Amino acid sequence: MIHPSQPFLPNSFAIHNGIQARSTGENTAQAALEMGPDSLNPYGLLHGGAYYTLADCACGTACRNDGRKYVTLHGGIDFIRSAQSGTITASAVVRHRGHTTCQVSVEITDQAGVLLATGNFTFFCITQH
Template sequence: MTTETPAGTPATAAPARRREHEWADPVALAAAASGLDGLEYLRRIVDGRLPGAPIASLVGFRAVSAEHGRVAFAFEPGEHQYNPIGSVHGGVYATLLDSACGCAVHSTLPAGTGYTSLDLSVRFLRRITVDTGTVTCTGHVVHAGRRTALARAELTDAGGRLLGEATSNCLILPG
């Protein structure tokens, strides 16, 4: 079946695809965070005692490990994340990298202390497609001060090739 685009150029119509999304109550998840130190909170997400953040289920990544100052997420690329040129959109890279940087910082914080990203500098090195396979995003703290922390994150494929990286400064928010 052929349809006409607004510019009058023929385009082949493909069958529509559908994706459903479910998430846990983010207010309840945030309340759970207030009574736990950052590392314990993240470990509970990793082992399934707490649900992941709604953004994780929307984008399609999951926490797979948490240590003091270091976290990792796994990501399965899908065509629903594609940009118009047939690869995963840069906003997905940025979301994963920002999450890894922020959670790495969070893993170092005591109960009742929060953080927020001050900036995010992302570098795209290779394209990601469904053929890339599982992507790992690992974040680690480079420097932790009393008021700010610097974190770095890397996106790698199963062969260890670097796909993208980012750095982020986070503001520490005492309770």
């Protein structure tokens, strides 16, 4: 079990994109992004890739709470509303944990708690249990 006091392996891609992920309990995690000019699309809205990366980081962190290593097999996002500024948070919950796969759902909200997107991700375990 990974505990909040233990450091996660550095995720250079998340760091580059300004995403901070943390475990919030057994089978749960959150990732946050403070929106800036580099996270916007040409219309001044949060880029779809930023939503996806934020969700993937939160979901992967939730999977790794069992101490094993996972890679993303599949992920999907349903966009509901757009964000233009502020902090965006992805909250992930493991829905099923098998021997080789882990299925996680995620909700992305703005700092007022408004739902912006939902998603489901499936991860493959690359280490033995």
